[in-house]
Amino acid sequence: MSSFFRWAGAAIAAALSIHAAQAQDYPWKPDRPVTIIVPWAAGGSTDQMARIVASELEAELKQKFVVVNQPGASGSIGTKNAMEAAKDGYTWAAGAASDVGTYRVLGMLDTGLQDWNLFFAVANVSAISANANAPYKDFGDLLAAMKSGGTPVAVSTAGLSSAGHNMMESIKAASGINYRHVTYDGGNPAVIAAVSGEVPAVSQLLVEMTEMIRGKRLKPLVVLSEQPVTLEGYGEIPPITKWLPNMAAPVNYFGIWAPKGLPEPVLKSMQMAWDKKIANSDVLKRYAAQRSAIFAPIHSQKAHDEAFKMVRQTAWLYFDGGKAKVSPDTLGIERLK
Structure with missing residues (x-):
């Protein structure tokens, strides 16, 4: 056997030994x-x-x-x-x-x-988006509609305690708005409800809306943040503090x-x-x-x-x-x- 092959074999053996040692570092190996x-x-x-x-x-x-x-x-x-x-x-x-x-x-x-x-x-950052054909050009329009005292605006979320519901309740506490809470078994069904027009708006995580926003099926209105959020492939979405400056956004x-x-x-x-x-x-x-x-x-x-x-x-x-x-x-x- 040539010296090259002996060297290569030793190198491979050493690499496998190192890999095995690394694999054995974990005290628990699920079986x-x-x-x-x-x-x-x-x-x-x-x-x-x-x-x-x-x-x-x-x-x-x-x-x-x-x-x-x-x-x-x-x-x-x-x-x-x-x-x-x-x-x-x-x-x-x-x-x-x-x-x-x-x-x-x-x-x-x-x-x-x-x-x-x-x-x-x-x-994750929570956001509110509207159906592409909804009459809200920005969150200010939606906020005004929710304060109007007329028929409450329906907003879909993933249900009680979901990120979207928490965002809506935060806005309600900060501004005194009224809305109709429409619940679904997850963020994706809640987003689809707004895309289809079943509800005019959805409050959920931005991560759950991104593809529909990029595809112009949803209009992003606001994010629960103190600063604007840039969505790759779309652009900047304004923060809630633009309209409600004293609202906390952890x-x-x-x-x-x-x-x-x-x-x-x-x-x-x-x-x-x-x-x-x-x-x-x-x-x-x-x-x-x-x-x-x-x-x-x-x-x-x-x-x-x-x-x-x-x-x-x-x-x-x-x-x-x-x-x-x-x-x-x-x-x-x-x-x-």
Whole structure:
């Protein structure tokens, strides 16, 4: 055998050895498929994010990560199923932190952020868009229609506690508007309702509207932000503060989570995979850039602390709007200053 082939063989063996060592760094190696429950309909923001995360984790941990849609009751059904599954790392829930953080306030599910191991991938911006033929040229027109005292404007959302509903309730608290809330089992069905003209406007996450906006099927009117948001392929969408300057606009984190009580090797491996794979994911970065989302690969206590800002705002919106079953202050949720 020539010296070249001996050298090449040694190099390949060394590379395989390094790869094997890297693969063995994870203290938990799942030996069967891992389920991620998306508690909303397919095609919405949670579903989009979860499928990318699943693919990235699958590549890193060398095991299938299967996304299963279980919509219903504003996401609480699928979340409850994840809560009640064995705490072995093989069942996770996906969604928005503001949802899982306020289920107890709404009397829907006895859980809060502190009950979960949180792993976030992106933060999403809420928006309101109108049907392409609706008579609103900007958010000021829609705001005026909602203040007119006439027939309430119908606005579709993914349901009670969804990002879109939270945005509408924030606007209602800040301006005294009235609207008719039309609910669907997910962001995608809510968006389609506005596209088809079933309702004149939709309040959901911008990530769920982008293709319809680029295709001129929807007119974006406003984003829940203190600054304008630029949507790739469309242009600039004005912030809510243009019309309601004192309105708070914390961001809404999206990711996956499993109940506290996971075996330490499972938790350690997921933290390692998040820091190595998710935090450097070009696919997630492109997704965020194309959908005007924020790339936010954080986990553990930092994830809890950041998400709790939106939870505080949302919980008190429910309370002030008469929708809370439990007062937030009895749950340690103070008002957002």
